[in-house]
Amino acid sequence: MKINIIEARSDLGVHVDGSNLGAQELNKELNLNSFIINKDNIEKSKSHTDLRKNEESINHFTKKVFDTTLSILEKNEIPLLIGGDHSCVIGSALASQKYNKNIGIIWIDAHGDYNTFETTKSGNIHGLPLAAITGYKCEELTNFITDNHINPKNCVVVGARSIDPWEIGNMIDAEVTIFTTEDIKNEGASNIMKKAISIASNNTNGIHISYDLDVIDPNIAPGVSVPEENGINEKEAYEIMNEIINNKNIIKSMDLVEFNPTLDIDDKTKKIALNLLKQFME
Numbered sequence: 001m002k003i004n005i006i007e008a009r010s011d012l013g014v015h016v017d018g019s020n021l022g023a024q025e026l027n028k029e030l031n032l033n034s035f036i037i038n039k040d041n042i043e044k045s046k047s048h049t050d051l052r053k054n055e056e057s058i059n060h061f062t063k064k065v066f067d068t069t070l071s072i073l074e075k076n077e078i079p080l081l082i083g084g085d086h087s088c089v090i091g092s093a094l095a096s097q098k099y100n101k102n103i104g105i106i107w108i109d110a111h112g113d114y115n116t117f118e119t120t121k122s123g124n125i126h127g128l129p130l131a132a133i134t135g136y137k138c139e140e141l142t143n144f145i146t147d148n149h150i151n152p153k154n155c156v157v158v159g160a161r162s163i164d165p166w167e168i169g170n171m172i173d174a175e176v177t178i179f180t181t182e183d184i185k186n187e188g189a190s191n192i193m194k195k196a197i198s199i200a201s202n203n204t205n206g207i208h209i210s211y212d213l214d215v216i217d218p219n220i221a222p223g224v225s226v227p228e229e230n231g232i233n234e235k236e237a238y239e240i241m242n243e244i245i246n247n248k249n250i251i252k253s254m255d256l257v258e259f260n261p262t263l264d265i266d267d268k269t270k271k272i273a274l275n276l277l278k279q280f281m282e
């Protein structure tokens with residue numbers, strides 16, 4: 001099936017600048033036709049006390065991503081969103097849920113992204129999208145689309161190693177499945193992905209994949225806004241993508257997010273991101 005790219009050029013979900021430049025930087029190399037979605041032309045809030053940073057602009061952005069993703073799906077094509085920070089994908093995941101009716105989601109990420117406005121300490125909305133997508137509070141972020149969330153029981157986080165104490169409570173409450181980086185080290189990336197796919201596809205019509213580059217160790221992939229030590233290695237990163245490709249018949253939509261070119265060293269992260277994109281598009 002034809003893949004159609006969305007360049008999601010926003011870093012409004014995080015106080016660190018630069019991830020808005022990620023998609024453009026990657027597509028410069030790929031040189032593929034794409035839909036381009038820009039953030040609002042406003043001054044980005046980075047206030048430490050604002051616990052709803054850039055909420056309104058992120059909602060505008062989400063709606064644009066949602067409409068674009070839906071238009072791609074309606075042409076019977078696969079949307080591939082390139083971020084942007086992780087708040088960019090609320091619209092892509094929920095458009096896929098709307099079009100495919102009932103899907104599961106696999107969230108490959110060092111973080112849980114399962115905070116709510118009550119539990120967030122930073123107010124960075126890129127720490128809330130998975131909760132919003134699975135309808136766990138955060139209604140303010142999905143107001144444009146009611147009763148269309150992904151069932152958290154079909155939601156799997158893969159590669160987590162930095163989950164806030166309150167956030168883990170949300171995830172347990174919602175019955176999200178978590179596989180940690182340690183699980184990947186112990187059981188192998190392919191085996192963990194097989195388990196994740198089985199949970200996400202159980203009684204659903206397909207899967208949305210959201211791949212955050214910060215799951216990879218920052219010594220190998222330093223170009224991300226919120227790096228976490230002791231991540232997966234490059235081989236494991238590709239093994240994860242291999243399992244995704246092996247299940248292409250049920251993968252309905254895909255994101256690759258959080259590449260921040262301003263923090264990259266010697267194009268290390270860029271090269272891995274490009275390899276992952278090429279692997280998916282083969």
Ligand SMILES: [Mn+2]
Nearest residue numbers: 086109113212
């Ligand atoms: Mn993330």
